[in-house]
Amino acid sequence: MPRAARGYRCAACGWTTAAYAGRCSQCQAWNTLEPFAESRGPASIRGASPALPARTLALNDVPDEAGLRLPTRIDELDRVLGGGLAPGSLVLIGGDPGIGKSTLVLQAAARLAAQGKSVAYVCGEESPRQVRMRATRLGVADAGITLIPETNLDACLATAAAAGVDVLIIDSIQSVYVEGLETRSGGPAQLSEAGARLVTFAKGNEIATIVTGHVTKGGEIAGPRLLEHLVDAVLYFETAEGGSVRVLRAVKNRFGATDEVGVFEMTGEGLQSVENPSSALLESHDAMASGCAVTAVIEGSRPLALEVQALAVPTNLASPRRIASGLETSRLHLLLAVLARRGGINTGGMDVVASVTGGLRLRDPAADLAVLAALASAATDQPLPRGTAFLGEVALSGTIRRAQQAQRRLAELGRMGFTRCVVPAGTPPAEGIQLEPVRTVRDALTRSLR
Numbered sequence: 268m269p270r271a272a273r274g275y276r277c278a279a280c281g282w283t284t285a286a287y288a289g290r291c292s293q294c295q296a297w298n299t300l301e302p303f304a305e306s307r308g309p310a311s312i313r314g315a316s317p318a319l320p321a322r323t324l325a326l327n328d329v330p331d332e333a334g335l336r337l338p339t340r341i342d343e344l345d346r347v348l349g350g351g352l353a354p355g356s357l358v359l360i361g362g363d364p365g366i367g368k369s370t371l372v373l374q375a376a377a378r379l380a381a382q383g384k385s386v387a388y389v390c391g392e393e394s395p396r397q398v399r400m401r402a403t404r405l406g407v408a409d410a411g412i413t414l415i416p417e418t419n420l421d422a423c424l425a426t427a428a429a430a431g432v433d434v435l436i437i438d439s440i441q442s443v444y445v446e447g448l449e450t451r452s453g454g455p456a457q458l459s460e461a462g463a464r465l466v467t468f469a470k471g472n473e474i475a476t477i478v479t480g481h482v483t484k485g486g487e488i489a490g491p492r493l494l495e496h497l498v499d500a501v502l503y504f505e506t507a508e509g510g511s512v513r514v515l516r517a518v519k520n521r522f523g524a525t526d527e528v529g530v531f532e533m534t535g536e537g538l539q540s541v542e543n544p545s546s547a548l549l550e551s552h553d554a555m556a557s558g559c560a561v562t563a564v565i566e567g568s569r570p571l572a573l574e575v576q577a578l579a580v581p582t583n584l585a586s587p588r589r590i591a592s593g594l595e596t597s598r599l600h601l602l603l604a605v606l607a608r609r610g611g612i613n614t615g616g617m618d619v620v621a622s623v624t625g626g627l628r629l630r631d632p633a634a635d636l637a638v639l640a641a642l643a644s645a646a647t648d649q650p651l652p653r654g655t656a657f658l659g660e661v662a663l664s665g666t667i668r669r670a671q672q673a674q675r676r677l678a679e680l681g682r683m684g685f686t687r688c689v690v691p692a693g694t695p696p697a698e699g700i701q702l703e704p705v706r707t708v709r710d711a712l713t714r715s716l717r
């Protein structure tokens with residue numbers, strides 16, 4: 268008797284679902300779902316006799332590997348990883364093409380090799396010659412890295428396992444393929460299967476494995492987002508258009524804190540860890556220009572000072588443009604609405620552009636007041652007072668809410684030379700920086716603009 272279907276699988280992309288549907292939710296193809304009952308294991312065990320019992324193990328007999336890390340000795344990368352690569356872990360480094368993924372993994376490979384680790388680098392994306400050129404530029408060509416110029420994933424894994432490498436790097440996941448799958452290379456089914464094999468490989472051989480993956484704007488379906496649930500750590504590279512600062516952010520980390528960020532600068536000799544990110548982020552700060560406001564956000568375990576820039580110009584467009592970079596457009600709309608209703612500054616007849624300098628994306632609500640101040644300053648074309656920073660979340664009612672970890676933020680602003688900060692009323696005093704407590708948006712604006 269045939270076993271009852273356990274679900275339906277799309278013949279085009281491999282997506283599975285418990286309930287039948289006429290259209291695949293993943294690749295949007297019509298009438299491609301087919302019932303399946305078997306597990307996705309190797310063909311030989313499909314539909315086989317009852318499974319053998321699995322191995323058991325006393326929890327206390329499992330070696331305690333806390334602290335057993337493989338540091339890459341690239342400070343900002345180790346920070347984001349939580350102290351280095353964990354043995355047998357699978358790490359995904361995602362980002363837009365050209366942001367510096369290959370550069371970072373090659374530098375990490377070189378540092379690891381310099382510590383006597385054996386490192387294999389699968390260059391699926393580029394020819395060995397291109398990798399050599401980059402390595403020469405980075406001054407690491409003689410570091411002792413082994414190249415695997417191959418795109419068949421199983422072949423790469425077999426080579427790395429046989430060589431007993433300490434670290435395997437795959438650049439990129441989209442460039443390798445799993446043989447036997449009929450879907451296109453880089454497609455969702457290929458990515459999921461490759462991800463599953465990589466997990467088995469990394470865990471089974473205790474080989475720390477790093478894969479890179481391109482994400483396109485909007486994180487399209489065939490992107491590495493599909494792998495996020497499989498891998499141990501997901502690090503995404505972010506940047507602002509044209510900036511040289513690169514921010515590496517852990518969006519998932521089974522071995523460390525999520526939301527930890529590493530800050531790098533792309534130079535002529537590769538990526539350099541930025542020791543003092545606030546000063547890199549404030550590099551272009553011009554206190555005399557209108558539309559510029561400084562705040563401090565908490566990123567992972569540390570406070571970072573950064574600048575919000577805004578520009579507002581009269582327009583004849585019926586629906587004026589709103590362009591946001593480094594912050595959500597919806598946040599910009601909301602703050603403009605609050606500015607109009609609660610602050611009395613209407614930008615309805617202006618095109619408005621707002622951006623965060625240095626490539627950081629704002630997630631911290633305590634940056635609201637700085638965005639609002641920058642917008643108000645831009646709309647009225649008046650610079651904000653020199654040496655003054657802004658801290659606080661803005662509510663729809665126009666009240667300013669307290670920021671978490673205000674003391675650490677204020678200390679960082681003080682360290683960066685700011686002498687005054689507009690803060691929500693009730694913020695405890697801080698050493699070295701004069702506080703300007705405000706309750707509402709209107710309050711904040713009257714203290715900042717004439």
Ligand code: TYD
Nearest residue numbers: 364365366367368369370533534535536537
């Ligand atoms: P790359 O690491 O190839 O990006 P990805 O792998 O994410 O696609 O980096 C590409 C960019 O970095 C390219 O525009 C050249 C620049 N770059 C430098 O500025 N300095 C360097 O030392 C290197 C190696 C690259």
Ligand code: MG
Nearest residue numbers: 368369392438
């Ligand atoms: Mg690359």
